[in-house]
Amino acid sequence: MLDIERLSLSLEQQPVLSGITLHLARGDIGCLIGPSGCGKTTLLRAIAGFVPPASGQIHIGGRPVSDSARQVPPEKRRVGMVFQDIALFPHLDVAANIAFGISHWTATERQQRVSDLLKLVGLPDMGTRFPAQLSGGQQQRVAIARALAPKPQLLLLDEPFSALDAELREQVSRDVRHILKQEGITALFVTHDQNEAFTTADMLGVMTDGQLVQWDTPYRTYHRPANRFVADFIGRGSFIPGTVSGAFSVQTCLGEFQGSLPAGLQPGDRADVLIRPDDIIHDDDSPRTARVVDRAFRGAHMLYTLELEDGIRVPCLAPSHHAHAVDSRIGIRLELEHIVAFSRDGE
Amino acid sequence: MTKPRVRSLAIWLLAVVMASPVLVVAASWLAGVSGNWQHLLDTVLPVYLANSVVLALGTGTGTLLVGTASAWAVARFSFPGHGTLSWALLLPMACPAYLLAYTWTGLLAPEGLLQQALALPLPDIRSLPGAIAMLTLVLYPYIYLMARSAFIQQSAVALDVARSLGAGPWRRFFRVALPLARPAIIAGLALVLMETLADYGTVQYFGVPTLSTGIYRTWFGLGDINAAAQMASALLLAMVLLLWVERFARQRRAITDSFAQRASRSVISGWRGWAVTAALCLPVLFGFLLPALQLLAWSAPQLDSALDSRFLGLLGNSLLIATLTTACAVGIGLLLIYARRLVPDTLRRHATRLASFGYAVPGTVLAVGVVLALGSTDQVINDVAQRLGLPAPGLVFSGTLFAVVFACTVRFLTIPVQGLEAGMARLSINLDHAGRSLGHPPLALFRRVHLPLLKVPLATSALLVFVDTLKELPATLVLRPFDTNTLAVRAFELASDERLADAALPALAILLAGLFPVILLTRATLQASEVSSAATDASVPSHA
Known part of the structure; x- marks a missing residue:
């Protein structure tokens, strides 16, 4: 539904996006994540047609909307957009906001569509309210209804939940995923909140410095990060040093791990192995122990920071009834289903 | 890519046309310096300069005191008559300074009402301090308006924090509220000073020679329009400085806009409340009520002649010029601002600056520029017609009304430009993006989103242009077609001939006409404050 090929873009002579390529299938929800200033919002704006790319192509629903020959203006792209600051028209009531993009429909069609959408977003009786009379979560749902009204081919959401407070954010993002899936909407959204990305996205794009470094399922970006940046950025974890000991193994202070290694790593090379908090299992019976450096109570879980020999620190997620004091030593065991390792030098 | 280019070019062309009178005045130095300059330097120029400086300093101080104090009182306190005073304080805007000048001359004359009633040795109003008083009375509303909205928009939190830290009301005002509102107040002050330096009618009537009146003396007295234009360019330089100050202050004003929680007013009751009421009544009394009463008293005997065709002719001319100017200025202002909204590049930003520079141009300077610019245009047209064998x-x-409307549009264009600019800046750019992605091309978007959301700045700027054009004297005086008189010109001519009572009727008409927009303004701000506050609340500043 959305195909982007080698898209590059500069703003005021500064390169902002370079060589972005991604494909989003019909009905899928994609999510762009990355540190602030990485260009994710600009990419969204380029897809919507608010900033012209320097090179590359964008196709929406198989139709070219942006290439070297032409730029389809935003109003002709059939792309819905939901904004961080919500941007409901303050002078129009909720129904008029939703009907804004379908003013060329007949009155009956329009009313039908508005009331369907209000039901869809769970605000059936709010049509005559004004945006200022709604809560933040309600406003955001109206904004989504407004964007969906003209039945866009693609919905773009720019940090849609960042104006909401934490509890509401999770609720609304789940609701939104439900709505999008129910309607079969293809959507691409931008966030800096990983949980939001994990719960909502079918495809996750990790961006840094104007480049899309990985475009993959959330599961794979977590478990199969394409490079050290993705491994660092997605989820918690830390690297422990090791030495490549075979074609499929790395020797570390926590033992030898088996798995596929990145190309180019030769036995004897130094490598870093990614350890996720859930890779380290707290086991009081284990002979291997580590010192507790810090702990954070997370309700159901306790997130420990442990120090191994050589001062290497690793995270460990344990059931929260296993309360151990800082500086005590606890038993641990490693359960690595697969190994993620990167060469220590370079990359 | 080419379409926006063509449009940018058109915008620039418009901007150059709007700036042409200024450019012509600046270009007057190219013609060289005439012998009259030595004479001017030796005789009158130092006096003009000194008078202008003292006038600006005095009026600046006066308007600051009256405007800020009244704004603070209205924004922060409740007292008897609060509702009435909050709009009544705008009334002096309806009265041009030169009308006030001649009315007060009558009030304070030996046979005048006040002199008779008080039997005190009253000061001679026809002096420099008198001119300062007159200008202060009519110009303080600029600061009042700016400061009041700044005070109202200030967050309650900042003031509450100061209070929790033990700051009393005075300290809260001087250490928190005033610094927060300072950019707005300075912007208002810059406008006041520009108006003061531009004033022609008051100082001319009081016989205080300033730079502004000196330009006409040089033009018509010495018959040297080029020397007049050169003198005008000196005045322009001062205006550029003030304009720069105003711009700078305005840019810093945004800091107060992001707070949602507004402070509530505290109640002043008892004699203190009445004292505040009385104090706030003074500027309204001196700047509007007393002069209006005097004008009524003078014109009462001639009311039967009010409906004669001569008077209606004056009225019609004035309303026509004001309406045309308002339409032109607001239309061009909208065009410039929306063009910039669509393509916010430096090219268009500079075009807007250039086009709205006219406010810095005093009426007398503008008249010189318009005569030079339009005169040569007419010459070219007639030459071409002659060559083509056409009549x-x-x-x-x-030689037509066009010159007056053009001059007033150039002079007042900055009002809608700045008003709409500020209004537009308050609207999240994502409103535009939402509208575009919902299938609305720029023009439809403008009609359905920007226009309704800009109602307040539109109404405000239209009102200000209308009133200012009605009151405009020096440019209209020189540029009007010779058989066309306006209320302002006629009133000024009669007053200058010491026919004070005869001047009262047209003067009263200016006052009354000026009143309607003041009422409209009050209503528009009341009604629209809901919508606009909703707009500011709904648009959280974007961090993306």
Whole structure:
């Protein structure tokens, strides 16, 4: 539904996006994540047609909307957009906001569509309210209804939940995923909140410095990060040093791990192995122990920071009834289903 | 890519036309310095300069005191008559300074009402301090308006924090509220100073020679329009400085806009409340009520002649010029601002600056520039017509109402430009993006989103342009077609001939006409404050 090929873009002579390529299938929800200033919002704006790319192509629903020959203006792209600051028209009531993009429909069609959408977003009786009379979560749902009204081919959401407070954010993002899936909407959204990305996205794009470094399922970006940046950025974890000991193994202070290694790593090379908090299992019976450096109570879980020999620190997620004091030593065991390792030098 | 280019070019062309009177005045130095300059330097120029400086300092101080104090009182406190005073304080805007000048001259004359009633040795109003008083009375509303909205928009939190830290009301005002509102107040002050330096009618009537009146003396007395234009450029320089100050202050004003929680007013009751009421009544009394009463008293005997065709002719001319100017200025202002909204590049930003520079141009300076610019345009047209063997069209631009409307549009264009600019800046750019992605091309978006959301700044700027054009004297005086008189010109001519009572009727008409927009303004701000506050609340500043 959305195909982007080698898209590059500069703003005021500064390169902002370079060589972005991604494909989003019909009905899928994609999510762009990355540190602030990485260009994710600009990419969204380029897809919507608010900033012209320097090179590359964008196709929406198989139709070219942006290439070297032409730029389809935003109003002709059939792309819905939901904004961080919500941007409901303050002078129009909720129904008029939703009907804004379908003013060329007949009155009956329009009313039908508005009331369907209000039901869809769970605000059936709010049509005559004004945006200022709604809560933040309600406003955001109206904004989504407004964007969906003209039945866009693609919905773009720019940090849609960042104006909401934490509890509401999770609720609304789940609701939104439900709505999008129910309607079969293809959507691409931008966030800096990983949980939001994990719960909502079918495809996750990790961006840094104007480049899309990985475009993959959330599961794979977590478990199969394409490079050290993705491994660092997605989820918690830390690297422990090791030495490549075979074609499929790395020797570390926590033992030898088996798995596929990145190309180019030769036995004897130094490598870093990614350890996720859930890779380290707290086991009081284990002979291997580590010192507790810090702990954070997370309700159901306790997130420990442990120090191994050589001062290497690793995270460990344990059931929260296993309360151990800082500086005590606890038993641990490693359960690595697969190994993620990167060469220590370079990359 | 080419379409926006073509449009940018058109915008620039418009901007250059709007700036042409200024450019012509600045270009007057190219013609060299005439012998009259030595004479001017030796005789009158130092006096003009000194008077202008003292006038600006005095009026600046006066308007700051009256405008800020009244704004603070209205924004922060409740007292008897609060609702009435909050709009009544705007009333003096309806009265041009030169009308006030001649009315007060009558009030304070030996046979005048006040002199008779008080039997005190009253000061001679026809002096420099008198001019300062007159200008202060009519110009303080600029600061009042700016400061009041700044005070109202200030967050309650900042003041509450100060309070929790033990700051009393005075300290809260001087250490928190005033610094927060300072950019707005300075912007208002810059406008006041520009108006003061531009004033022609008051100082001319009081016989205080300033730079502004000196330009006409040089033009018509010495018959040297080029020397007049050169003198005008000196005045322009001062204006550029003030304009720069105003711009700078305005840019810093945004800091107060992001707070949602507004402070509530505290109640002043008892004699203190009445004292505040009485104090706030003074500027309204002196700047509007007393002069209006005097004008009524003078014109009462001639009311039967009010409906004669001569008077209606004056009225019609004035309303026509004001309406046309308002339409032109607001239309061009919208065009410039929306063009910039669509393509916010430096090219268009500079075009807007250039086009709205006219506010810095005093009426007298503008008249010189318009005569020079339109005069040569007419000459070219007639030359072309002659070559083509067509009948010469005559002075189609410089000899018709066009010259007056053009001059007033150039002079007042900055009002809608700045008003709409500020209003537009308050609207999240994502409103535009939402509208575009919902299938609305720029023009439809403008009609359905920007226009309704800009109602307040539109109404405000239209009102200000209308009133200012009605009151405009020096440019209209020189540029009007010779058989066309306006209320302002006629009132000024009669007053200058010491026919104070005869001047009262047209003067009263200016006052009354000026009143309607003041009422409209009050209503528009009341009604629209809901919508606009909703707009500011809904648009959280974007961090993306």
